[in-house]
Amino acid sequence: MTAPLLEARALAVEIAAKTVCTDLALRVARGERWAVLGVNGVGKTTLLRTLAGLRRAHAGEVVLEGDPLAALTGRERARRRGMLLQSEHDEFEATVIEAVLAGRHPHVAPWAWESAADLAAARAALKRVALPGFDERRLGSLSGGERRRVSIAALLAQDPALMLLDEPTSHLDLHHQVAILDVLAASATPHGKALVMSLHDVNLAARYCTHALLLFGGGQTEQGPVPEVLAPATLSRLYAHPVARIDGPLGPVFAPG
Amino acid sequence: MIGTRHAVLLAALVLLAAASIAIALVVGSVAIHPLAVLDALRDSAGGLDADIVRELRLPRAVNAFATGGLLAVAGVLMQVLVRNPLADPYVLGISGGAAVGALGAILVGAAGLLVPGAAFVGAAASTALVLALGRAGGAWMPTRLLLVGVIVAAGWGAVVTFMLAVAPDQRLRGMLFWLMGDLSHASGGGIALGALAVGAAAALVLARKLNLLAHGDDRAAILGVEVAPTRLAVFLLASALTAAAVTTAGTVGFIGLVVPHLVRLASGEDHRVLVPGAALLGGALLVLADTLARTLLAPQQLPVGVVTALVGVPLFLVLLARRSR
Numbered sequence: 001m002t003a004p005l006l007e008a009r010a011l012a013v014e015i016a017a018k019t020v021c022t023d024l025a026l027r028v029a030r031g032e033r034w035a036v037l038g039v040n041g042v043g044k045t046t047l048l049r050t051l052a053g054l055r056r057a058h059a060g061e062v063v064l065e066g067d068p069l070a071a072l073t074g075r076e077r078a079r080r081r082g083m084l085l086q087s088e089h090d091e092f093e094a095t096v097i098e099a100v101l102a103g104r105h106p107h108v109a110p111w112a113w114e115s116a117a118d119l120a121a122a123r124a125a126l127k128r129v130a131l132p133g134f135d136e137r138r139l140g141s142l143s144g145g146e147r148r149r150v151s152i153a154a155l156l157a158q159d160p161a162l163m164l165l166d167e168p169t170s171h172l173d174l175h176h177q178v179a180i181l182d183v184l185a186a187s188a189t190p191h192g193k194a195l196v197m198s199l200h201d202v203n204l205a206a207r208y209c210t211h212a213l214l215l216f217g218g219g220q221t222e223q224g225p226v227p228e229v230l231a232p233a234t235l236s237r238l239y240a241h242p243v244a245r246i247d248g249p250l251g252p253v254f255a256p257g
Numbered sequence: 258m259i260g261t262r263h264a265v266l267l268a269a270l271v272l273l274a275a276a277s278i279a280i281a282l283v284v285g286s287v288a289i290h291p292l293a294v295l296d297a298l299r300d301s302a303g304g305l306d307a308d309i310v311r312e313l314r315l316p317r318a319v320n321a322f323a324t325g326g327l328l329a330v331a332g333v334l335m336q337v338l339v340r341n342p343l344a345d346p347y348v349l350g351i352s353g354g355a356a357v358g359a360l361g362a363i364l365v366g367a368a369g370l371l372v373p374g375a376a377f378v379g380a381a382a383s384t385a386l387v388l389a390l391g392r393a394g395g396a397w398m399p400t401r402l403l404l405v406g407v408i409v410a411a412g413w414g415a416v417v418t419f420m421l422a423v424a425p426d427q428r429l430r431g432m433l434f435w436l437m438g439d440l441s442h443a444s445g446g447g448i449a450l451g452a453l454a455v456g457a458a459a460a461l462v463l464a465r466k467l468n469l470l471a472h473g474d475d476r477a478a479i480l481g482v483e484v485a486p487t488r489l490a491v492f493l494l495a496s497a498l499t500a501a502a503v504t505t506a507g508t509v510g511f512i513g514l515v516v517p518h519l520v521r522l523a524s525g526e527d528h529r530v531l532v533p534g535a536a537l538l539g540g541a542l543l544v545l546a547d548t549l550a551r552t553l554l555a556p557q558q559l560p561v562g563v564v565t566a567l568v569g570v571p572l573f574l575v576l577l578a579r580r581s582r
Binding site for chain 1: 469478479481526527
């Protein structure tokens with residue numbers, strides 16, 4: 001059996017005397033789409049940042065296709081995993097195409113300039129997030145949702161096998177939430193990519209994800225396939241608020257009580 | 258490959274740099290005919306005019322060019338380091354730290370490489386201070402950063418004034434040099450020019466990483482930059498460039514702010530173009546500013562720092578007002 005795309009071995013994550021998880025074992029295969037769910041401040045972002053290698057784990061290790069993340073060079077990591085940050089702060093007036101082309105950095109040889117193929121990849125990514133013709137726009141002139149889609153385009157241009165997404169739908173209207181998740185989910189084919197995304201909306205998780213990882217706080221976690229894990233009783237406990245399941249025409253819908 | 262637009266920009270800046278040096282050699286309290294300047298440079302002419310060109314104007318123009326280039330590239334690096342396009346070695350007090358270092362070394366009788374070495378220590382200490390205090394809770398706060406920089410700069414200014422007040426006169430080469438920046442005492446020029454060449458080349462090596470760091474440390478790390486060692490390299494390089502500039506011409510202000518801003522207007526955010534562009538434009542503008550400083554009230558000479566401040570301060574305020582909108 002080949003190594004899973006992402007594996008967390010006995011992972012312990014702590015932040016500011018708060019325990020996010022202890023002894024977490026996680027195996028994410030290509031084609032899987034994982035939702036990370038939990039209340040505000042439970043540590044979803046911290047966990048994703050640890051999985052991406054942006055912060056050190058308290059204990060345990062993160063392994064990408066059998067290689068410990070810590071042993072990989074920055075460049076090699078960047079070719080295998082990418083991450084959509086929760087928010088971006090633009091201090092410099094970069095253009096949209098510059099921001100998306102930055103995603104090609106790990107694929108461009110150290111002393112080379114971006115090739116025509118890199119530019120084509122960046123333009124294709126912009127098209128996939130429905131921002132064609134935005135190349136020369138300044139980041140500062142974009143709306144929150146447009147800026148968000150530029151970040152997603154940069155991640156698509158980076159083209160890593162593992163995509164870690166921190167709130168991919170934030171700032172997006174209903175239509176673009178669905179459109180973006182359609183694009184991302186379509187890339188997670190059995191031999192393609194895997195997604196791990198933190199989400200606020202349980203219903204988007206139910207619709208787009210194959211698996212879910214629930215963070216209850218205090219290091220307690222639960223995980224499994226979505227049909228098993230996303231149950232009213234579990235969700236009520238997760239959010240400390242009653243959650244009811246309504247079976248609608250598009251599948252189950254979870255509503256707060 | 259480098260785009261046509263960028264190649265044209267850099268070629269135009271090379272021409273501007275050459276033109277600025279030519280103007281500096283021709284213009285002055287004694288106007289010298291361009292042909293006489295050429296003769297003097299070819300070493301075929303004797304006489305007073307040739308001496309003025311070879312012994313006075315050429316070294317001064319070379320020093321001005323090198324200082325301007327050093328400060329502009331240091332400005333580009335500082336701006337990435339603190340993620341703030343209003344950063345500049347002078348505004349943030351880095352130049353002041355370098356001046357205190359160099360002046361302190363001279364006061365205790367040091368000479369040779371110890372003086373720029375002490376300037377480097379002063380610049381690095383100043384940068385570290387601004388980096389440590391300029392952010393709160395892990396996030397950069399532009400206003401806080403500038404506030405810390407201005408206060409640090411004021412502190413160094415007081416230390417410089419104190420040292421000048423207690424120093425024996427013969428040890429110092431003119432007071433304004435250290436507070437305002439002045440090229441009339443600079444000699445040689447080869448060393449400063451060499452420092453610019455090495456420093457700009459090193460910054461160019463880092464250029465693609467600078468592009469990513471400008472978007473934030475997390476963003477850079479996701480795209481494969483080893484953030485901590487890269488930031489350390491940028492920090493050391495910016496401090497060294499500032500120290501080299503300050504030991505050549507004292508604390509000339511605002512070049513590091515104005516020049517990267519102007520180049521960005523034409524080049525965009527790509528540091529592979531921004532770094533050489535800033536070196537060329539910074540050099541050219543300081544040569545022109547210095548020529549203006551020594552001809553405006555000729556035969557009296559103004560410190561070049563007066564000219565750069567008179568241009569830089571209003572521009573800084575305009576940029577600040579535009580950002581806060």
